Amino acid sequence: ILAFVTYVEMGTPDIIATPNPLYIDLTSKEVQCSQFSYDIILPKIEPELMTEIKTAKESLIPVTISLKKKLNYRYLKEKFSSFPRLRRRHEVAKILKEFAQEDQKPLLQYLKDLEIQGKVRNIKTFWINNSISCEIAPEELEKIADREDVGYIFKNKKLTLFGTKYLNSQIIGFESAEKDKAIVWNILAIKADSVWNLGYTGSGVLVAHLDTGVNYNHYDLQDHMWDGGSAYPNHGYDFGNNDNDPIDVNGHGTHTAGTIAGDGSAGTQTGVAPDAIIMALKIFDDAGNGDNTMMGQAVQFALDHDADLLSMSAGFPDPNNYIKDWSRQTASNLYAAGIPWIVAAGNGDLYDSEGDGDYHYTIPQDIYSPADVPPPWNPRDGNGNYGGGENAVIAVGALNQDSSRASFSSYGPTEWNTINYSDYPYPPGLIKPDIAAPGGSPGITSLDYSTNNGYVSGGTGTSMACPHVAGVVALMLQKNPSLTIAMIDSIIETTACDLGTSGKDNYYGSGMLDALTAVNATPQNSNFVTGNFYVINSGNATLNVYNIEKHRVWIVDVSPKIFTLTPGDTQIVSVTVDTTLINSIYEDTLLLYSNDPDENPYSERVILTTSPIFEEQRDTRNSTDIKIVSKIIHLYGKEITFILPESDFTTLELFNVEGRRIQLIAHEFMNAGQHKVTIPGNLRSGVYFLRIKQKSFSAISRIIIL
Known part of the structure; x- marks a missing residue:
């Protein structure tokens, strides 16, 4: 006798959507959230720094002083959300500069007085996150910490690169460009070559490349380096040596730049976006030393000079709350300005500093900062719950050629449970990385820094994975320069090939990067904006949404249309609308079809209010x-x-x-x-x-x- 037992889930799903209706308002409006926030970390002086003050081994200690008062990035984002992309960048930067200049005046004057006394030197100001760095006499730090305008102080943090030094690599000599260009395996793996056939090569997209510099004379890059004019004749800036020549003497930066935009002129195609423009921002000195101040200066430079995105294969290992908060504040303001920041997740504990033999930091410390910052779209904790806190950073893990995770690739979850940010406490923590790309065995071939026509093979690391994503973002922005950060991240993550545990996980993120599917999913119209609503399963059984139906042509896309929610879970649904409509109010009702027995379909209203057609008159005539x-x-x-x-x-x-x-x-x-x-x-x-x-x-x- 055969007995068949069928499991039947007890309970009923219950669909709710909020906000309902979803308002997408493109007219000028008052910003509802607070303009300022106040950031303090206790103790105000980083404990490691306090220990150093007491031992006083250095006559002057390099520190970063974060001022307490900050511009609320949500205020900036909301205020300029309907502005065109370039104007939004300029307006956000302008307000950040004006605010920092005014707020920093008293502290800056105090530091300059100490500078005259020989107790301070090398003062640098940061408007991107309202902070000041300097080298300062240890006995002065507690006095500064007692100031009402100071939020916290930490010793400058060393930046770490996430790539090998090519110890097992070989230099590949010049090959005639007249031959068919060989395409390296990693470019084929993410289908970037198929995107070129569609006419998208990253042309016109400016990538700020934060690394060890670039060999800007390499044949595969020389004709599409950033033109910085007479002020920056060498296509960028060297913040490690404080000069305008960011030439690479390390090799790491030329390798990663080649993966973004190497065009194969010397014979081998290494770049995802072979016509993207590279802005070389060197954040390490010639000995390979870099810190948070060099990174902060480079971020400001990129925003000041209209970069479309940032790519950085470096970060801060085992980050404490001080550098985490400082990095997140930087990323928050980039998010407000609408600039994505593609960052390598990290290579674990490379030197096994914990001594446990697994070469990874103990969770939740394995993801480096700023890769640990919440992503621009749909951040989730380890239980799959949406926690908010969207930011500019997309973190990239590394894959081997067989699509398995590279053993060194840092994994999550990470944690946000500081005084200023408590949206992702551990457990369960924030799921990281966000996406994965080639960067492991058998290694990545890219450009050789020591010759102008050679290639180097065998490079591995999340450093090598990161520029793949930066290149794909460049391809997407060529197709649609007005993409928001949230749209970029949502497209990259939802079109990825899922690996590991179903859905986004802490080893592979949302899966393997797929350039072709991502670009095909990118809307071509540059006059689109996106609004989001949230679908919640408030019932006690699984909710299956199997279609979302729209009716009006001005709603360009609704995504995702199919998803499953366990009881209590939430799904962000993005609604993309056309903004070229004449001043009016437009309305549609989305129908969400699901297994909810009481409301099927469920109705979600969408109301679009467009910008006024008449501009303000500049004189008395009309x-x-x-x-x-x-x-x-x-x-x-x-x-x-x-x-x-x-x-x-x-x-x-x-x-x-x-x-x-x-x-x-x-x-x-x-x-x-x-x-x-x-x-x-x-x-x-x-x-x-x-x-x-x-x-x-x-x-x-x-x-x-x-």
Whole structure:
């Protein structure tokens, strides 16, 4: 007798979505969150530093002083969220600089007075996180810690590189570029070569490369290094030696830059985005010594000079709360500015400092900082719960060629349970890394720093994995320069090939990077923004959502549409909308189909409020000074006659009745007076809206085409 036993889950799933409705408001609005936050770590002086003060082995100690008052990055993000990407960067940087300049004045003057006395030297200011570094006499530190405007003080932290020194590698000589270019295995593994066939090579995307410098004369990089003009003739800056020549004398930086953007001119294709522009920011001196101050200066330089993303294969091992908080504050403001920071997860405990033989730090300390900072999209704790705290950092782990985890690759969870950040206490901690890419056996071949046409093989480390992700982000940004950080991270993670435990885990993150699927999933329109709502299973059985249905064309995408939630679990759902609609309020209702017996489908309203069509007038005249002579246009001629009140650069745009722009008719300088233009392309008869803009005026009028 055969008996079949079927397990039946008891209980009922219950779907809830919040906020409902989801408002995506592109108009100017008051920011609701607090403008400032106050960061203090107790004790104010890092314990290790306090011990050093008492022993006083150094006459001057290199320290970082973090001021207590900070600009709230959520305030900055919300205030400028609807701004175009480049303007958003500039506005966030401007406010950060103005705030830091004012807030740092009293402390800076105090330090300069000590400098005159020979008790302080090498003062550096950081507006990216409102801190000051200097070398200072030990006896002065407790006095500074007692100041009301100081949050905490720590000794400058040494940066660590995450790549081998190629001890078992070989230099591969020059090969004729006339031959077919060989493509290294790791580029093929992530399908980057298939993306090039779509026409995306990273062209025009500026990657700030924080490393040991770059051999900018290498044939595979020399024609797409950043043009820094006369101030930065060598394509970047050297913060280790404080000069404008970031030439690489180590090899690590040229290797990682080659994985981002090596174009194969010398015979071998090593780069994911072979036309991306490299900005060389050297954060180590020639002896390989780097610290948090060099990193902080480089981050500011990148933001100041319009980098589209940052790539850094370095970090701080076994980080304490002081460097964690300082790094997270830096990442938070990059997030507000809209710039992704791709960071290697770390190579564990390379020298087995704990003496336990596993060459990894004890959890939750194995992920280095700033890789331990929460990601831009959907951060989760070890129980799968959403904890918020989105930031700029995407952390990258390393894979072998067979897609197994490289043994050295740092793993999570990591922990956030400081005075200032307590969103991911351990246990269960924050899941890290976020994504994985090639960086393990048999090693990565890339550019040789010591020649201008050679290659070096055998490099391993999360250092080698990180630039793969940076390269893919460059490919995505070429396709759509207006992608938000959250969209970038969500696309990379949701299109990855899942490895290890199902879903995101602490060894592989969301899985193996897939360049082709990520770029195909990237929306092409540059006028998209994304809003998020949260689906919660408040029942006591598993909830299966198997489709989300939209109805209006202005909702471009809803993702994910299929997912499973255990009782109490939460899923972020991203709604991407088109922002080119005329000033109005648009509404749609998403239908979420699931196994909830009571609400199927569940309704989630989405309301989009677009930016005003009329711009502010700069003088007493108004937009009626722009006159359209005839509002009835004939199909056979399609001529529009209009009168301009002044000579200026003029834009004419045509919209359909749904508010979607369908034609850019003119975008050129026009003199004051009467003009005639012809509407290009094929149009059907019907009602349209014509917008005419000059610097001081904007007018919109309904026209009829017969």
